[in-house]
Amino acid sequence: MxxxxxxxxxxxxxxxxxxxxxxxxxxxxxxxxxxxxxxxxxxxxxxxxxxxxxxxxxxxxxxxxxxxxxxxxxxxxxxxxxxxxxxxxxxxxxxxxxxxxxxxxxxxxxxxxxxxxxxxxxxxxxxxxxxxxxxxxxxxxxxxxxxxxxxxxxxxxxxxxxxxxxxxxxxxVMYDAALFYFERSAPRIIEQLQLQDKQFILATIHRAENTKNILHLVSIVEALNELNKQQQVVVPLHPRTSKLIGQLSVKPLFTIIEPVGYFDMLQLLHNCSLVITDSGGLQKEAYFFKKFCVIMREQTEWKELTEHGFATIAGSNKEQIILQSQNFISNHFTSDIALYxxxxxxxxxxxxxxxxxx
CATH class of the missing domain: 3.40.50.2000 (Glycogen Phosphorylase B;)
Incomplete structure (x- = not known):
């Protein structure tokens, strides 16, 4: 066959x-x-x-x-x-x-x-x-x-x-993949960036609704800058988005790194304290690694995450991104259900x- x-x-x-x-x-x-x-x-x-x-x-x-x-x-x-x-x-x-x-x-x-x-x-x-x-x-x-x-x-x-x-x-199948590949990954990215376990926030920005809207992008950068004062924010960023952010009136104070491979992303997820993203897949992967997620979109395909309190929708609203992130960081992640x-x-x-x- x-x-x-x-x-x-x-x-x-x-x-x-x-x-x-x-x-x-x-x-x-x-x-x-x-x-x-x-x-x-x-x-x-x-x-x-x-x-x-x-x-x-x-x-x-x-x-x-x-x-x-x-x-x-x-x-x-x-x-x-x-x-x-x-x-x-x-x-x-x-x-x-x-x-x-x-x-x-x-x-x-x-x-x-x-x-x-x-x-x-x-x-x-x-x-x-x-x-x-x-x-x-x-x-x-x-x-x-x-x-x-x-x-x-x-x-x-x-x-x-x-x-x-x-x-x-x-x-x-992404849960299968996370389990299979994490066992085969090494914490080299954590060592290279000298990150402390559970002492940094992982964030990604890539959707056009955020990267092509200057007001959205400014709001997100300001929110991440504010959170970076409390805990280091690490953002793997495509060079195109990095260039756009570099042209804004507000300058990023958080840590921008090159896009990372799948193995390194799994290590970042495992070791971070919180995920902030506009990615669909990363919302789930945050849950796989028992991390709360702040979603920088107006809706999600994975509504079971928000329904059970593992994620929240903040859009590009600066105040909501900061508030929801602070709420999650102060909470302990527990789950007795298998959503995926x-x-x-x-x-x-x-x-x-x-x-x-x-």
Whole structure:
């Protein structure tokens, strides 16, 4: 049986690695990875694939168009040709990128079963390209692998039924990945930066709603500057965002570092006292490492985090970022529930996929 996995960004490779390892344990399951090239990443060298134990892509489409429509169209053309040549039994996609939607549409039009990992997520904000990608991908998928009960509930509320779709609550593959890779990581980044355990705040800023809005960016920088007076704030920052911040009237007083690899990020998460972010994935990873999270967005796909008090939404509001951060730092993180499964999502997905195709 042949599975084609389509990914377009480094985080998707990490997710795919979890399922790839599980598929390798099943005899007769051949997997080919297609990299669309959507997000160029300097960290994705041969060493990245070797250290992460990720199979090298069989195809790299190297598509880096800036316009969504053109990018998606070129991806569909490239993926369609691969599907016609390879004739897979199923196409496996992850998350909510343009690559995910393009692969799903190409496969569905060729009547090839689509399996969507991270199905059912919703921010309920149609201004986000990712929200459109999620909805379209779910609609044309045959197998919907949901990371949380919330995701299952979202699908059911939208009218998805088991009579037509195969909906499965599997847990989150990113939890599998965090457990697997943390054991293989080393605290070199902590030593290099001379960080004290639980004595620094980890923050990230990357979403356009913050980086392309000067008022939002100024507010965030001022909030992080204020928090930095109480506890060191460490911000891995893309050079483009770092340059934007450098042009502001308010200057950053916190510690800006180069973007870090996955292993180093796991160590920063493990050793920090709090996470402040506008990233979707980092919200969950904060929970994996028992850290509270202040979300610098107006909504979250992971509402179970806010419902259980593990995260809070502050947007770009300076006062709220400071207040919520101070509240969390003074509290002790405790959790007796497993919001994202038992760390065995990859194996569950592989088993379900094999049974479905058989």
């Amino acid at each position: 042949k599975i084609i996995t389509v990914v377009g960004a480094r985080p998707q490779f990490v997710k795919a690695a979890v399922v790839s390892r599980a598929l390798q344990h099943h005899g007769g399951m051949q997997e080919l990875i297609v990299h669309t090239g959507q997000h160029y990443d300097n960290n994705m060298s041969d060493i990245f694939f070797e250290e992460m134990q990720i199979p090298q892509p069989a195809y790299n489409l190297e598509i880096k168009e800036s316009l969504h429509g053109m990018m998606t169209a070129r991806m569909m053309m490239g993926i369609e040709k691969i599907l016609l040549d390879e004739k897979p039994n199923a196409v496996l996609v992850y998350g909510d990128t343009n690559s995910t939607m393009a692969a799903s549409l190409a496969a569905a039009k060729l009547h090839i079963p689509v399996a969507h990992v991270e199905a059912g997520l919703r921010s309920f904000n149609m201004q986000m390209p990712e929200e459109i990608n999620r909805i379209v991908t779910d609609k044309v998928s045959n197998l919907l692998f949901c990371p949380t009960q919330t995701a299952v509930d979202n699908l059911q509320a939208e009218g998805y039924t088991q009579s037509f779709y195969h909906i499965h609550l599997t847990g989150d 499964g038992d760390g065995n999502a990859g194996e569950k997905i592989a088993n379900i996929l094999e049974n479905y195709l058989n």
